[in-house]
Amino acid sequence: MTFTPMPERIATPRLVMTPQVPSDAGWLADLFTARGKGVVTPDDAAVRIAAMQELVAEHGIGARVLRLREGGDALGYCAIVVGRGSLEEPELAYELLPAAHGHGYATEGSRALVAAAFGTGRTRLWSTVRPWNEPSLRVLARVGFRRSRTTTDAQGEILWHVLDGGRRPAAPGPWGAHDVVA
Numbered sequence: 001m002t003f004t005p006m007p008e009r010i011a012t013p014r015l016v017m018t019p020q021v022p023s024d025a026g027w028l029a030d031l032f033t034a035r036g037k038g039v040v041t042p043d044d045a046a047v048r049i050a051a052m053q054e055l056v057a058e059h060g061i062g063a064r065v066l067r068l069r070e071g072g073d074a075l076g077y078c079a080i081v082v083g084r085g086s087l088e089e090p091e092l093a094y095e096l097l098p099a100a101h102g103h104g105y106a107t108e109g110s111r112a113l114v115a116a117a118f119g120t121g122r123t124r125l126w127s128t129v130r131p132w133n134e135p136s137l138r139v140l141a142r143v144g145f146r147r148s149r150t151t152t153d154a155q156g157e158i159l160w161h162v163l164d165g166g167r168r169p170a171a172p173g174p175w176g177a178h179d180v181v182a
Contacts, residue, residue, distance in 0.1 A: 001088060001121075002121075003059075003060060003061075003087075003120040003121045003122060004060065004119070004121060005056075005060025005061075005120065006060055006061055006062075006064075006080065006113075006116045006117060006119070006120055007116055007119075010064060010112050010113065010116055011069070011112075012108050012109070012111075012112050013069075014068060014069060014105075014108060015066050015067065015068065015069060015075075015105065015108055015109055015112070016067050016068075016069050016072075017064035017065065017066055017067070017078065017109055017112065017113065018064060018065055018067070019052075019053070019056055019062065019063070019064060019065070020049045020052050020053065020062075020063050020064075020065055020077070021049070022046055022049060022050075024045075024049060024065055024074060025042040025043070025045040025046040025049060026042050026045075027074045027097065028040075028042075028048070028049065028074075028077075029041055029042045029044065029045040030097065031076060031077075031095060031096075031097050032044075032045060032048075034097065034098055052079075055081065055082075059082075059087060060120060061079075061080040061081065061087075061090055061117065061120070062079060062080065062081065063077045063078070063079035063081070063093075064077060064078055064079065064109070064113060065077050066078060066096070066105055066109045074097070075096055075097060075100035075105050076094065076095050076096030076097050076100055076105070076106070077094065077095060078092070078093070078094040078106070078109040078110050078112075078113045079092070079093045079094065079113075080092060080093075080113060080116075080117045080125070081093055083126075083128065084126065084128050084158075084160075085125075085126040088122065088124075089123075089124045089125065089126060090117065090122070090125060090126070091125070091126045091127055091128060092110060092113065092114060092117075092125055092126070092127040092140075092143075092145075092163075093127070094106045094109065094110055094136075094139065101135070106135075106136075106139045107139050107142045107143060110139060110143045111142075111143055114143060114144075114163065118165045122165065123164065123165035124162060124163070124164050124165060125145075125162070125163045125165075126148075126160060126161065126162055126163075127140055127145055127160075127161045127163075128158050128159065128160055128161070129158075129159050129161065130155075130156065130157065130158065130159070131156075131157050131159055137159070140161045143163070144163055145161035145162060145163045146161060146162060146163070147159060147160070147161055148160045148161060148162040
């Protein structure tokens with residue numbers, strides 16, 4: 001099955017979402033280090049950015065950096081990736097810098113990215129979250145995902161959530177609708 005690529009630029013009333021570029025390596029290293037699983041250097045982050053750029057070029061999906069329309073500082077990212085899903089039914093992922101938590105950015109960015117992913121011709125998206133990650137579980141509920149099943153791996157339970165294309169993403173929050181711009 002062939003899918004159209006997601007737009008390079010996606011905008012919401014508060015956010016602009018664009019592909020990762022090499023100059024994002026510094027803040028992305030900080031974000032990955034904030035996970036608490038060891039230090040990630042800007043050089044390590046640059047390798048991950050290059051891999052993401054290849055994914056975007058090959059499959060038309062990938063990460064978009066979240067930035068405020070006013071100010072332009074990076075807040076984190078939202079992504080449509082293969083992850084635990086597949087190219088036909090990829091996975092929504094998102095991660096914010098600690099200072100950006102609690103402002104609705106993950107929800108706003110995810111709603112826009114989900115709409116863009118369905119605009120590629122895909123009909124189902126997945127997201128997987130660990131049970132302890134309550135903030136991510138709330139984001140998924142706000143976006144319209146429903147819990148599907150539970151699996152386990154070496155690190156414990158994984159909660160699988162699904163969103164079907166026929167089931168529209170939840171209505172936008174107080175920030176209004178989003179504009180997808182190619």
